[in-house]
Amino acid sequence: MFDTLSDKLESVFKKLRGQGVMTEDNIKDALREVRLALLEADVNFRVVKEFVEKVREKAVGTEVLHSLSPGQQVIRIVHDELVALMGGAGNNELDLAAKPPVALMLVGLQGAGKTTTCGKLGNWLRKQKRRPLLVPADVYRPAAIEQLKTVGRQLNIEVFDSNPGQNPVDIAAGALRFAELNGYDTVLLDTAGRHQIDDFLMGELERIKAATSPREILFVADAMTGQEAVTVAGGFHERLGLTGVILSKLDGDAKGGAALSIKAVTGTPVKFVGLGEKLDALEPFHPDRLVSRLLG
Ligand code: GDP
Numbered sequence: 001m002f003d004t005l006s007d008k009l010e011s012v013f014k015k016l017r018g019q020g021v022m023t024e025d026n027i028k029d030a031l032r033e034v035r036l037a038l039l040e041a042d043v044n045f046r047v048v049k050e051f052v053e054k055v056r057e058k059a060v061g062t063e064v065l066h067s068l069s070p071g072q073q074v075i076r077i078v079h080d081e082l083v084a085l086m087g088g089a090g091n092n093e094l095d096l097a098a099k100p101p102v103a104l105m106l107v108g109l110q111g112a113g114k115t116t117t118c119g120k121l122g123n124w125l126r127k128q129k130r131r132p133l134l135v136p137a138d139v140y141r142p143a144a145i146e147q148l149k150t151v152g153r154q155l156n157i158e159v160f161d162s163n164p165g166q167n168p169v170d171i172a173a174g175a176l177r178f179a180e181l182n183g184y185d186t187v188l189l190d191t192a193g194r195h196q197i198d199d200f201l202m203g204e205l206e207r208i209k210a211a212t213s214p215r216e217i218l219f220v221a222d223a224m225t226g227q228e229a230v231t232v233a234g235g236f237h238e239r240l241g242l243t244g245v246i247l248s249k250l251d252g253d254a255k256g257g258a259a260l261s262i263k264a265v266t267g268t269p270v271k272f273v274g275l276g277e278k279l280d281a282l283e284p285f286h287p288d289r290l291v292s293r294l295l296g
Helices: 005-016 028-040 045-059 070-085 114-127 144-155 168-182 199-212 227-240 257-266 287-295
Strands: 102-107 132-137 186-191 216-222 244-248 270-274 282-284
Touching: 028 045, 028 070, 028 287, 045 070, 045 257, 070 257, 070 287, 102 114, 102 199, 114 132, 114 144, 114 186, 114 244, 114 270, 114 282, 132 144, 132 168, 168 186, 168 199, 186 199, 199 227, 216 227, 216 257, 227 257, 244 257, 257 270, 257 287, 270 287
Parallel strands: 102 186, 102 216, 132 186, 216 244, 244 270
Antiparallel strands: 270 282
16 A cells, blocks of 8 residues: 555654754655655646745744654644645635625536536535526537536426527526526526637637626536646636636545645635535535645
8 A cells, every 4th residue: 555645754754753953954855755745646746846845944943843743743734834725714615795696607628527516516505595597508519408407407406498509698698687587596607618728618708707797707627637627727717717616526536636736826716526426426625625635
């Protein structure tokens, strides 16, 4: 079995026990382990570099506490810094503070999990006593509209009636009017994805944004795609101004380093994580849990 980062640091620091302070020299090996662990977890290398630098600054000169071994102490610094980097506690809540109907836009590449997440989020919102309306605005992928309708039926949540012959901007604007007239307080816009970012898609998303003034633009990122997700998130952020990330497929093998990188690179906080294909497999994001996963 692989050693966890904590185990590795413990052994690196064995020789250090009993010394007074941490020095540049004696934490070098430990920081190397931290760097490797983060790279293995698929954190972007630039993010890792900056991060390790920060931990070094914090650690050097720190007194070795009697209650902790030096390894545990570095782990604690790493842990706290990672949580801070992920936005700390409380900064990750969905912003619904607007006059209803509140529009939330889901964006991302094809296959990232948008349609599934749209249903999951509707389900979660209903549990928060809201009245969601699901809106299929992907007219390009065959069966995308049907897929969301099926999800809506399974959850018994209303799906706005649209068809592939319509313009996505008209669908989105029409859905908001429909919501207003029929008492739906939250409108979840499931937008089209592509295999990669293209100008046509971005232009369309910008028009949907202009037509609906969404309170949140949530980027659905597939945790399994690692580094790739960071580049893509950057592209979406540049054009649309993302307000949050939903990290899907965290039930797989991925350690979730992408979440850290996306936050570090775009400043956009992770708000939810997807933990399975089932429609209740969505949880508000807890930086603590992801950090424990990263550190092993
Ligand atoms: P879209 O193209 O972005 O709308 O993606 P879909 O919602 O169609 O999802 C693509 C695939 O990913 C489907 O097979 C989903 O069941 C699956 N999926 C979505 N979210 C999760 C998740 O959190 N965990 C797992 N294991 N699978 C997921």
